[in-house]
Amino acid sequence: MLAVSALLLSLVSVGSTLTPRTRYHLPPPPPPTKGEEFPEQWFTQSLDHFHPSDDRTWQQRYWSNFEHYQEGGPTFIFIGGEGEASPGWLTYGVWTRFAQEQGGAMFILEHRFYGQSKPTQDLSTDNLVYLNSQQGLADLAGFISSMKQEQNLDGPWIALGGSYPGSMAAWLRYRYPHLVAGAISSSGPLLAKVDYHEYFEVVMAAMDFTGMADCNPAISAAMEEIEQLSTTEEGAARLTELFTLCNAFDGDIAEDVPMFFESVVDNLAGVVQYNGHYEVTIDTVCNLMTDEESGTPLERFAQLNTLMLDMYQTECLDHKYSSFIEMLKATEYGATGGFRQWIYQTCTEFGWYQTSNQEGYPYGNGFPIEFMEQWCTDIYGPEFGHDMLARAVAATNVEYGGKHPNVDKVVFVHGSIDPWHAMGVLEDLSADAPAIYINGTSHCADMYPDKQGDPPGLTQARVRIGKLVDQWIKDAKNN
Numbered sequence: 001m002l003a004v005s006a007l008l009l010s011l012v013s014v015g016s017t018l019t020p021r022t023r024y025h026l027p028p029p030p031p032p033t034k035g036e037e038f039p040e041q042w043f044t045q046s047l048d049h050f051h052p053s054d055d056r057t058w059q060q061r062y063w064s065n066f067e068h069y070q071e072g073g074p075t076f077i078f079i080g081g082e083g084e085a086s087p088g089w090l091t092y093g094v095w096t097r098f099a100q101e102q103g104g105a106m107f108i109l110e111h112r113f114y115g116q117s118k119p120t121q122d123l124s125t126d127n128l129v130y131l132n133s134q135q136g137l138a139d140l141a142g143f144i145s146s147m148k149q150e151q152n153l154d155g156p157w158i159a160l161g162g163s164y165p166g167s168m169a170a171w172l173r174y175r176y177p178h179l180v181a182g183a184i185s186s187s188g189p190l191l192a193k194v195d196y197h198e199y200f201e202v203v204m205a206a207m208d209f210t211g212m213a214d215c216n217p218a219i220s221a222a223m224e225e226i227e228q229l230s231t232t233e234e235g236a237a238r239l240t241e242l243f244t245l246c247n248a249f250d251g252d253i254a255e256d257v258p259m260f261f262e263s264v265v266d267n268l269a270g271v272v273q274y275n276g277h278y279e280v281t282i283d284t285v286c287n288l289m290t291d292e293e294s295g296t297p298l299e300r301f302a303q304l305n306t307l308m309l310d311m312y313q314t315e316c317l318d319h320k321y322s323s324f325i326e327m328l329k330a331t332e333y334g335a336t337g338g339f340r341q342w343i344y345q346t347c348t349e350f351g352w353y354q355t356s357n358q359e360g361y362p363y364g365n366g367f368p369i370e371f372m373e374q375w376c377t378d379i380y381g382p383e384f385g386h387d388m389l390a391r392a393v394a395a396t397n398v399e400y401g402g403k404h405p406n407v408d409k410v411v412f413v414h415g416s417i418d419p420w421h422a423m424g425v426l427e428d429l430s431a432d433a434p435a436i437y438i439n440g441t442s443h444c445a446d447m448y449p450d451k452q453g454d455p456p457g458l459t460q461a462r463v464r465i466g467k468l469v470d471q472w473i474k475d476a477k478n479n
Contacts, residue, residue: 029274029277029278030086030088031086031088031089031091031092031093032088032092033088033091033092034086034087034088035063035086035087035088035089035090035091036087038063038064038065038087038090039063040061040062040063040087040116041061041062041063041064042059042060042061042062043059043060043061043062043109043143043146044057044058044059044060045057045058045059045060045112045119045139045142045143046138046142047119047120047130048130048135049135049138049139049142050134050135050138058112058117058118058119058120059117059118060109060110060112060117060139060143061085061110061115061116061117062107062108062109062110062143063085063087063090063107063108064090064105064106064107064108065090065091065099065105065106065107066105066106068099068100068102068103068104068105068106069103069104069105070103072154072155073102073103073104073105073155074102074103074104074105074155074156074157074158074181074473075104075105075106075107075147075153075155075156075157075158076095076098076099076104076105076106076107076157076158076159076160077106077107077108077109077140077143077144077157077158077159077160077180078090078095078106078107078108078109078160078161078165079109079111079140079159079160079161079165079168079169079172080108080109080110080111080114080115080117080161080165081111081114081161081162081163081164081165081168082111082114082163082164082338082341082342082345083114083115083337083338084110084114084115084116084337084338085108085109085110085111085114085115086108087108089108090106090108092449093447093448093449094446094447094448094449094450094462094465094466095160095184095447096449097449097466098158098466098469101466101470102469102470102473104155104158105151105153107143107147109139109140109143111136111139111165111168112130112131112135112136112139113128113130113131113341114338114341115338118333122331122332122333123330123331123332123333123335123340123341124331125344125380125381128341128344128380131341131344131345132345132348132349133167133168133171133345133349133396134399136168137168137171137172137175137176140159140168140172140176141172141175141176141179144157144176144179144180145179155473155476155477156180156181156182156472156473156476156477157179157180157181158180158181158182158183158184158469158472158473159172159173159180159182159183159184160183160184160185160186160447161184161185161186161188162186162187162188162443162444162447163186163187163188163420163443163444164188164189165188166184166185166186166187166188166189166413166444167185167188167189167190168188169183169184169185169186169188169410170183170185170188170190170405170407170410170412170425171400171405173407173408173409173410174400174401174405174406174407174410177407177408177409181409181472181473181475181476182409182410182411182468182469182472182473182476183409183410183411184410184411184413184465184469185410185411185412185413185424185425186413186444186446186447187413187414187415187418187420187421187424187443187444188412188424189350189352189420189423189424190400190401190402190403190405190412190423190424190425191397191402191403191423191424192349192350192351192352192392192393192394192396192397192402193350193351193352193393193423194351194353194369194373194389194390194393195351195353195355195357195369196351196352196353196354196355196422196423197354197355197356197357197358198358198419198422198423199269199354199419199420199422200265200269200354200355200356200358200362200363200419201358201422202272202417202418202419202421202422203268203269203272203419204216204358204362204363205417206272206275206282206417206419206442207219207268207272207282207285207286209282209416209417209440210282210283210286212286212287212289212290214289214290215285215286215289215290216362218289218290218297218300218301219268219289219297219301219362219363220362220363220364221297221298222289222296222297222298222300222301223261223265223301223363223364223366224364225296225297225298226239226261226264226298226301226364227364227366229298230249230251230257230260231251232251236248236249236250236251237249239260242298242299242302242305243260243264243302243305243317243319244305244306244309244315244316244317245260245316245317245318245319246315246316246317246318246319246320247318247319247320249319253321255321255322255371255374256319256320256321257366258366258367258368258371259319259320259321259324259367259371260319260366261356261364261366261367262356262366262367262371263317263319264301264305265356265363265364265366265367267285267304267305267308268285268363269354269419270308271284271285272417272419272442273418273419273420273442273443274442274443275417275442276441276442276445277442277448280307280308280311282417284307285304288300288303288304288307289301289304305317325375325378325379327339328340328343328375328379329379340379343375343376343379344379344380346376347375347376347379347380347384347389347392348384348388348389348392349392349393349396350393350396351389351392351393352423353369353372353373354419355367355368355369355371355372356368357369373385373386373389376388376389403423403424403425404425404429405429407429407433408430408432408433409432409433409472409475410433411433411434411435411436411464411465411468412424412425412426412429412433412434412435412436413435413436413438413446413461413465414426414435414436414437414438415437415438415439415440415441415442415443415445415446416437416438416439416440416441417440417441417442418441418442418443418444418445419443420443421437434468436461436464436465438455438457438458438461439455439457440455440457441455441457441458445458446458446461446462446465450462
């Protein structure tokens with residue numbers, strides 16, 4: 001889907017097959033460096049921050065870089081998210097420039113239950129009760145408080161993160177403003193929502209952004225033919241062959257049908273979400289889908305699927321719902337690369353299920369919200385149903401304020417072709433809580449270092465973010 005990315009492969013169960021539910025919810029692509037020069041360190045963290053009588057602890061992984069630090073300078077904390085954290089970020093990305101300019105220390109703190117930060121013996125549903133954003137924010141607060149004292153870091157702290165960690169950065173400033181002087185929220189969705197049909201509305205708009213007017217109609221035509229073929233035995237055999245399925249398509253297995261539809265449309269979602277970070281781009285997709293010499297729309301769409309399988313170096317596409325559920329029921333750390341944990345957070349906090357419920361159904365209506373809500377009950381138990389999910393999402397928006405948190409000294413950065421921007425802050429909340437909306441860029445683009453060919457708006461955004469960071473630090477030192 002997105003070139004041969006170790007990160008994406010770590011989020012799915014792969015070998016000779018591909019299970020491509022990767023966009024629920026992808027962290028930023030990892031840096032090209034591994035950061036092996038920075039040894040992993042361990043911080044003793046509370047298991048449950050909200051029950052003082054519970055004195056259980058665990059070891060949370062972190063890394064630090066004091067190369068640029070000058071006494072009294074700021075400290076930057078890079079928030080880990082829904083995957084293994086990478087110390088390579090300590091020498092990569094725009095934040096390294098901020099640290100150099102400000103004489104700042106740098107920390108990366110891995111999120112509980114991901115990577116090697118293991119609060120419990122396993123990932124049983126009973127243990128996952130300790131996995132939520134509130135506990136994660138309290139982890140950050142405890143870590144910052146301790147490092148300030150242990151390392152004598154008395155300068156201002158600046159939090160930053162991209163994707164879910166971008167949400168966490170904003171929420172950290174919201175919940176613990178006495179600990180962080182400012183926060184950079186890159187591509188952070190803030191509004192929890194069960195049926196996130198807007199995701200594919202942005203995907204469609206991104207395809208139109210190429211200027212190839214026939215791209216979306218060709219995709220729609222392919223999906224219409226897939227729906228027709230899925231209803232007959234002959235059509236099922238053709239789909240099995242065209243899309244290189246690991247098991248024969250059987251339209252009589254109810255859950256496999258929406259899983260197949262979701263799987264093939266996922267090819268579009270992944271490309272759009274990180275357009276420009278990998279060799280397969282939106283232009284690649286639309287050039288193929290508008291090339292009539294490459295076959296019918298269905299055949300072109302199948303060729304796109306083959307391209308993604310090749311990129312992943314996998315032999316076939318596993319569209320079986322039973323395989324998907326079996327994978328996510330595994331309770332051993334590392335078995336799903338963080339996917340079991342993240343789906344749990346969507347079932348208990350955020351929703352964000354990217355459905356085919358868009359108005360007009362341009363890519364078919366094959367994976368509705370009911371199908372995705374079923375994931376929660378089939379993986380974690382019958383109590384994780386629609387009513388609980390609705391209550392959980394409502395509680396999250398009460399907890400953090402949705403798109404209108406009462407917060408200052410946070411900059412919200414989004415790209416126009418990032419499918420996640422629809423859940424983020426796109427307009428200034430105030431003069432002290434501005435939004436930066438970058439035309440033509442996708443997920444977390446501002447986090448990466450400048451490179452030749454960057455859109456002017458992206459370069460300007462990084463400059464503006466740097467100025468905001470400078471002002472936050474000055475304000476904190478003057479108070």
